[in-house]
Amino acid sequence: MTAVELTVVTVLYRSAGMLAETLPTWVRSAEGLPVRFVFADNWPEDGCAEIIAGCLDHDRYRYLPDSSNPGFAAGCNRAVAATTTSHVLLLNPDVWLPDGALARICATVAEDPGTPVAVGLAMHGGEYVGIDLNPVSLFIDRSATTARAPLGPSGGAAVFPTDLYRRFGGFYEHLFAWGEDADLALRLYASGTPTRPLDLMLPHAGGHSVDGDDRLQGFRAFLLARNRLLVAARTLTWPLLLVALPVLALAHVALAARRVRQGLLRPFLRGVGHGLRQGPAARRQWTGKRFGFATLLSYLTVRRA
Incomplete structure (x- = not known):
């Protein structure tokens, strides 16, 4: 060993x-x-x-x-x-x-x-x-x-x-x-x-850095909304991205309703806007292999050791 x-x-x-x-x-x-x-x-x-x-x-x-x-x-x-x-x-x-x-x-x-x-x-x-x-x-x-x-x-x-x-x-x-x-x-x-x-x-306690701070909770909501879009733009192949984007759009509508209840709709919407604008640049910054349909099928079917 x-x-x-x-x-x-x-x-x-x-x-x-x-x-x-x-x-x-x-x-x-x-x-x-x-x-x-x-x-x-x-x-x-x-x-x-x-x-x-x-x-x-x-x-x-x-x-x-x-x-x-x-x-x-x-x-x-x-x-x-x-x-x-x-x-x-x-x-x-x-x-x-x-x-x-x-x-x-x-x-x-x-x-x-x-x-x-x-x-x-x-x-x-x-x-x-x-x-x-x-x-x-x-x-x-x-x-x-x-x-x-x-x-x-x-x-x-x-x-x-x-x-x-x-x-x-x-x-x-x-x-x-x-x-x-x-x-x-x-x-x-x-x-x-x-x-x-x-x-x-x-x-794991989880979330200690933002607990009790409304400003940081809003920043977290902004980053999560933006970063989902940036991660998708950077890492998915074009065919999978074209399928994923409508699904993510519908999901963000549902997530927006949750953010309304949490009082975090404004930073959430700002995050979506930033994600859409920054997506093309983020994609250009990764030139390696991307996650596509074949990779997805492998991931869904391979069981843990």
Whole structure:
């Protein structure tokens, strides 16, 4: 079995309170393992640097502050660029690691070092492993009970071979947040790169960075509406895109009704408008293989190992 060196990559944004709870569990889980840490902090004024320094020896981590807040996607890419290990574990700061979790992740990676791993998350009363396709929202969290394998890993708990992540350009930074993992998943799957599920079910709070802030809730609604369209434009072949667009249009009508109830219709509509305008440019920025009908059929029929 191949030895695995792993770097836990975490993007922070208004995360001090949550990190104070979760980071000690990461440190315990990493005892005796060749695991390092890189933190990209997009909100460095809230004290995460002090929390990290109090939990980890200075030679075991890197801390990369950026008060301009370039987004989750850019933060991940910047952190991965700073790693020197064979694999990276993208891990949200609101995820707890039970004792033995990192050992099991490393053992799973060592069985097949070239394949990404979707690590399971338990959140909001459900259990999810990676990303799934959906005719309404294009991409969703994949239920742990789904028979087919994941489309790709969720950015909340994802293992990538470092060279593979870099070769595909990492996350598309213009997406900023929400959907960047689905964009990469579709590109990887179209290239013939599968993802292995690991039903570890790490406890995940979910949404800590936007909770209690109406402005950020609106920004999230804007990004989700825009990014669905941009992900479709970038990653789908023309024949599949022409079929998907009317379906997405009908789905957005239904989603608009939900946003009305949530008081988020205005940012949602702005997101749709931006997605339609920016779609052609986004498509030009990916020139690799795209996800088409044959790939879709394969995805729907291949069962998990």
